[in-house]
Amino acid sequence: MNTLDRQQVLKDPLYGYIHIDDVIIKKLIDTSLFQRLRRIRQLSGVQMVFHGAEHSRFTHSLGVYELAFRFLSVKELNETLDERSQLLFKTSALLHDIGHGAYSHAFEDVFKVDHEQIGARMITNRFEIRDILATVDKDFAKDVASIILKEGRFPIIEHLISSQIDIDRLDYLERDAYYTGTAYGHIDLDRLMRVMHIKDGKIIFSVSGIHAIENYLISRYHMYWQVYYHPVARAYEVILEKIYLRVKNLYLKDFEFKADIEPLKRLIENPNDLDSFIQIDDFFINGLISSFTKSKDDILKTLADDFLNRHIWKYIDDNKANQELINHIKATYDQQELEYFTAHKTVSNRAYQNDKADIGDQIDILLKDQSVSTLEEQSDIMNGLMLSGVKEDKKFFYRPL
C-alpha cells in the first residue's frame, strides 16, 4: 500500500522490535485516540497484587499488531490474504482495543457501554482515524469496524484476532506473564505459526503442533487462576464497581458533586457520547476517586478511601458451610449499606475455556491423513481440563475489612 521508505521499529521487551512498514499504521499510532491507550492500564485490579504489571493497553495493542505482522510471514496466510486484506488484518489488530476505557469491566457493567461498539464507532466516526483509513479506500474504515464487531464478513481475519487461539490472547498471556513475573506459560509462538494452516477458509493446526497448543491452553488456565482471577485483584474491582454504582445513583438523586464528573454525567445521559467517553481514562478516574476521599457522601468517601489506601476487602467462599457467617455479616449492615458494602461474585469454572469464544470456539486439528479432527479428540490434557470443567463454579462473598 503506502509502504514507508524505510521500515521503522519500536523496541519491545517481548518481541525485540515492533516492525512498521506501512504509512497507515504509523499514522494510526500517532493519533491522539491511540495514544490515549497509554493512559489505560491493561490490568486494572491485578496491578494492585502484581506490582510489576503497570503496562497499558497501548503496549498490548502494539504487541497484537506485531503478531499480525509476523503471522503474515506464514506462507499459507500470506498467499490467502491479498494486499488489502493484509493491511485490514494489521489495522484491525492495532485497533482492536481502541474502544476500551478506564477499568473497563466494572465501568461497562455500571454504565452500560460496550467497548467493541465504541471502538467501531471511533473508527468509522472520528475524523482522526477515519481520514487516515479513507486514504486506503472508502470502505476500509467500515471493514475494520466490521472485524472489531465480529460480524463474520472476514472470517479468517476475525478468527486470527478473536478465537480460541488468537493474536490478542497470544500477546496478552505472554505480556502479562512478563510484567507480572509469573513464570508459567511461555508460549512457543514460532511453533504455533509453523503448524498453522488454512483449509476450506478456516484456520486449522496440524497434529504435530498439539503439544504447543496444549502448552498454550495450560498457560492460559494458569494465568486465569493465578493472575486474572486472583481474589485480591478482584476485590479491587469489586470496590471500583461499587464506586461507579454510587456515583451513578448519587447523580440520579441530584447529589451535588464537588469534583468534576461532567463526562460521567453526559455518558449516563447518553451512552453514545464519544467525546465524554474519550475523556474517561485512568488519569481521570483516579483523579476523581482521589477527590472522592473528601466527599460529603460518607459511602462514596469510604469506598474511595478503601480503594486508594489499600483497605482490601476480605472474601470467603460463598458456599453452604459459610452461609450462616455470610448472613451474620450481612445483618450488620442496613439496607443501603448492603448494596455498597457486600458483593457476591461468581467465577465460572469454565471461564478459561470459552471466555471469548464467539468465533471459532473449537480448535480444529489436521491429522496426517489430511482428515480433520478436534483438539478434544486428540489431546488427553485438554480432555482432562474439559472433564474437570464440569465441576461447580467458584463463588465468593466480599465485604470490607
Add this chain to the structure above:
Amino acid sequence: MNTLDRQQVLKDPLYGYIHIDDVIIKKLIDTSLFQRLRRIRQLSGVQMVFHGAEHSRFTHSLGVYELAFRFLSVKELNETLDERSQLLFKTSALLHDIGHGAYSHAFEDVFKVDHEQIGARMITNRFEIRDILATVDKDFAKDVASIILKEGRFPIIEHLISSQIDIDRLDYLERDAYYTGTAYGHIDLDRLMRVMHIKDGKIIFSVSGIHAIENYLISRYHMYWQVYYHPVARAYEVILEKIYLRVKNLYLKDFEFKADIEPLKRLIENPNDLDSFIQIDDFFINGLISSFTKSKDDILKTLADDFLNRHIWKYIDDNKANQELINHIKATYDQQELEYFTAHKTVSNRAYQNDKADIGDQIDILLKDQSVSTLEEQSDIMNGLMLSGVKEDKKFFYRPL
C-alpha cells in the same frame, strides 16, 4: 525487631520475589505516601520512546528494598551492621525515593524543590510514616532521614544506597533494561555481592570481581546513552519544562486558570508545603496538561498540545557548524516565544561517571596482597572510559516541529 510470623512475598519480574519479614516494612508499604509512588512513573520522557517502560517508582522502590534485603545475606555486611542498622538500611532503601514528584527533573528545576529534602521531611514530619518508625525507637525516623540526606552519619549504609555501585542504580539499571527491552547490561548481582567486602568501615571490592564491575559500568554507560539521554525522550522533558515554566509565569502574572492548579499555586508560594506537593502526582499533572489543551493562553495551549499529541520537538547538534541555522530558527520567534519554544540542552559527557557520586565517588579495589587500589588503576576499560570522558560535552538545540 518486629519479625512477621511468616515471611511475606510479592512477585517481582526481576527478582522472582520481594521478601518481607519485618512488620515495619510491611506497614510502610501500605502507607498512602508509599502507595502514591504507584502514580509516579520511573521514566518520564523515556516511556514515550520505549513504550514498554511504564513502570513506577513504587516498583523500583520495592526493588531497591529487596536488594538491601539480599545484600544483608553477605556475611561481612551482616556481621558489621547490628540489628537496628540492618532495619535502618532496609527502611532507607525502601523510602529513598519517597520524596519524588511527577516528572521530577523538570519540576524541581522550575519550582525549586528538592526531592531528597522533601523525602526527609515526609519521613520525620508526616504522622503516617513517623508513627510507624517511632515504634522502633524515637530516633529512627530522624536517622532514616539523615541517610536520605546523605549527612554522613551512617557511611556504610549511605554508600550502599548512593555511590558508584549502589543498590539504587543496581535496581534501576536492570529494571529499566527489563521494561524497555534493551538487552544491554545484565548485571551479575550475585558476583558483585560475593566480591564485596568491608575494610576500615568502607565498602571495597576484591580484584577478582573486576570484570563484574566493568560490566556494570559499561551497562550503565550504555543505558545512559541509549535510554536516559535518548534525544526524543529529552524532547518530551523539554516541552514539560516549558509547560511548568509557563504555568509559573502565568500565575505570577495573575492569569486566571480554568483548571484547578491549586496545589501548584500553594507550592509556588511555599515550596515547603508538603500537602500540596503530595497531590502532584502523574495523574494530577497529566490531567492538568490535558485541560491546558483548552487554555485561553495560546502558548500554554500549544505546549500542552505538543506534549499530549506527540508533536515531538526536533533537535540539532548545538555546535559551530549549526550556529547559523540555529540563529536563523531563533529569528523566527519573538522574544516571548523564544523563552518557550527554543531550548539549549547540554549532556555532560562525564555524566554517566559521576551523576550521583556525592559519596564514594571512587571504587576501591582490594588486591590479593590485601592492599587497596582503585578501579581506574586496575581496569583497562574503565581507564579508556575515563580518557574518553575528557572529550567535550554534547549540546543540543531543541525547537518545535
Add this chain to the structure above:
Amino acid sequence: MNTLDRQQVLKDPLYGYIHIDDVIIKKLIDTSLFQRLRRIRQLSGVQMVFHGAEHSRFTHSLGVYELAFRFLSVKELNETLDERSQLLFKTSALLHDIGHGAYSHAFEDVFKVDHEQIGARMITNRFEIRDILATVDKDFAKDVASIILKEGRFPIIEHLISSQIDIDRLDYLERDAYYTGTAYGHIDLDRLMRVMHIKDGKIIFSVSGIHAIENYLISRYHMYWQVYYHPVARAYEVILEKIYLRVKNLYLKDFEFKADIEPLKRLIENPNDLDSFIQIDDFFINGLISSFTKSKDDILKTLADDFLNRHIWKYIDDNKANQELINHIKATYDQQELEYFTAHKTVSNRAYQNDKADIGDQIDILLKDQSVSTLEEQSDIMNGLMLSGVKEDKKFFYRPL
C-alpha cells in the same frame, strides 16, 4: 562439619552458581569416579534429535547437589535435619547418579546391571570415595548407599531425592529444557520451596502452591512426550540395544573381536566387576561402535553403521491397522535378522506419572484447616491427566530404513 574457609562456587547456567562450603563435597567432586560422569551424557538418544543437549551426568549431578543446598535454606527442613543429616542429604544428592554407565537404559537391559546397586557399591567399596566419607564417621558411606538404594531408613531425605517431586527431577526437567531449547516447563522452584512443609515426618505441600505443582507436573508431561519419548531419539536407543545384544551373543559364541571389548567381556562373566564397569563410559562405547563399522560380522557392522551415520530406523504405530504391514516387513527377514533388525517398543501412557514413584508416589496437600488431602483431590488438571492415563499404552514397531 568440615566447613571450607571460604565458600567456593562453580558457574552454572541454570542456577548462576553451585555453592560448595563443605570439604567433603569438594573432595568428592574431585574424585576420578565423579569426574567420570563428565564422560557420560545425560540424554543418550535424545541428543541425536535435540543437538543442543550435549550435557553430561556430571553437570546434572552438580545441579541436584545445588538444589539440596538450596532446599536446606527452607526453615522447616533445616530445623528437622541435624548437621549430619544435612551433609547426608547433600552427599546423596551429589552421588545419586554415580553408578550410571554409558547409554544406561539399553546397557542395563542387556547386561543385567543396575545403576543404583553399582552406585551403592562404588560408595561403600571404592577407596577413593569411601575414605572421604569415612572422615565424617564410620557409618556415613553405608548411610549414603542406603539412601541411593532407597531402603527407607532416611525417609525425608529419600523422599527429597526420589519421589513425585524431587530434586533429581526438578534439576533434570529444567536442565534438559534449557539445553534442548524446549521452552515448555519453567518450574517455579522458589515457590515449591516456599510451600514445602514437613508434617509427621513426611514432605507435604500447602494448598497455596497447587498451581506451582500443577505446572511442574505439566512440564514433566510435556518433556516426556516431546523430548524423552521422541520416536527418533528412541530409534537410536533401539539400535544401541541391538548392538549390545549382538556383542553379547557374539561373545557367548566365541567370536573373535578385533576391537578391545575386554571390559564388556569381564562384565558379562561377572556383573559385579566394578573395575570393568567404570571403564565403560561414552568414550569407550563410541570408540567401540566406531571400530565395529569394520567388523567381520555383518550384523554388527550394519548396526554400528546405522548408529554412527544417522540411518535412523523408521517406526510405525504397532496397532491393529498396521499388523498386516508389520507382518509383511518381518517376512523379509530371516530368523536371525529378525532379532536384530526389528523391535516392538511400548511407551506406557502412565509412564510420566509414576516412572520413579518408588517412594512417595502420592503428593500430599496441606489444606488451610491443617488437614491433609491429596493432589488428585485438589487439582482439576491432575485429575484430568489421571483420567486420561486410563487410555491404552502407545506401541511402536521399529526397523531399519
Add this chain to the structure above:
Amino acid sequence: MNTLDRQQVLKDPLYGYIHIDDVIIKKLIDTSLFQRLRRIRQLSGVQMVFHGAEHSRFTHSLGVYELAFRFLSVKELNETLDERSQLLFKTSALLHDIGHGAYSHAFEDVFKVDHEQIGARMITNRFEIRDILATVDKDFAKDVASIILKEGRFPIIEHLISSQIDIDRLDYLERDAYYTGTAYGHIDLDRLMRVMHIKDGKIIFSVSGIHAIENYLISRYHMYWQVYYHPVARAYEVILEKIYLRVKNLYLKDFEFKADIEPLKRLIENPNDLDSFIQIDDFFINGLISSFTKSKDDILKTLADDFLNRHIWKYIDDNKANQELINHIKATYDQQELEYFTAHKTVSNRAYQNDKADIGDQIDILLKDQSVSTLEEQSDIMNGLMLSGVKEDKKFFYRPL
C-alpha cells in the same frame, strides 16, 4: 536451488529453530564428516572450569549456518548476493569448522596441521561432501574451499564469515555465554542486522548501530578474559600439549605403545593423511589419554593422570618479581622433565582485538552524511580499549601442583 518441499527445522536453544530449506544443506548435515563434529567439543580446556559448556562444534556449526540464513533476510545483502552466492554463503557457514580436530589448538601446534587447510581438502577431496556439492555445479566445492581458505575471491562472504564482526564469532560468543552461564554479553543480533549495509562491495555499519557494536566488542572482551583465557582452562591445554609432545617424541624414539596410536603415527609421517586425521576426535584422544595412565613411560603416565584426575597445574605471573621463584622451581627438574613439566605462556593483551582479523580488520562506519569513518573514530569505548591495548602482554608460568 534444490528447495526442500517443506522447510525443516531443528530446535536450538539460542535461536529457537535452525531453518533448513535447501536439499544441499540437509545432505551435508547428514554426512559422517559433519556428524563427526558432534565428537569434538567447542571448548576444550574451558569445559573443565565451566562445567555447563559441554557443547560441540556440531552445535556451533549449525548456529553459524542459521545466522547465515538470517543475515540473508537483510534486504541489501539478499539483493547483492545472487542465488548461487547465497547457497555458497550458507554452505561455507555450515562447513567453516569441518576441518577441526580434537583439542585443536594444542594439536595443531604439535602435529603441524592446519584446520583450515584440512577443511578445504575435506570439501574438495572427500567423496561424501564433494559429490553433494557437485550437484550444484562443478566449481562449487572449490569455491566453498576458497572461502574457508580466505583467498579473497568472495570478499563479502568471507567478510561475513571471518572478520571483526562475523557470524562465526556472533554465534560462539552467544553460545559459549549460554552454555557457560556467563551473563555478560547478550548481543543485539537484530540490531546489528538492521544497521548492516553494503557499500562499494564492503560490509559497513551505520552510525546508529554504534552502541550495538560497542556492546558486541565489550562482550567479546569479557568472554576472552573471563572464559577463553581463564588460567585454569589454559592449564588443561598446557597439560594436553605436553601429552601430545611426549607421544610425538616417544614415537620418534621408537617407543612401543600398548595403546593404539596408529592414526597419530600416520599423521606424524604424513600431515596430509586425511583418513587418519578424521579418526582423531575427542573420543579417540580421551580413550588414548585414559590408556596412557597405565603407560610404562613415567612422564606420559604422569601427564595423563594429571589431565584425567584434575591435578590442575598451578600458574604464577611470569614477571620480574617472580623470576627468582620461577628459576627455583625450574632447578628442581632435570633437563627432560623441564620440557614436559614447565611452560611459559603468553596472552597477548591485544588478542581480543585482532585474533582473527585476517580480513576486514577494521570496522567501517557509515555516517549520516553518507561518508565513511571507522569505529575507533566514532566510539569512545573502543578508543579506550585500543589505548588500553598498548599495555604489556600477560605472561604466566605453569607447572604441576
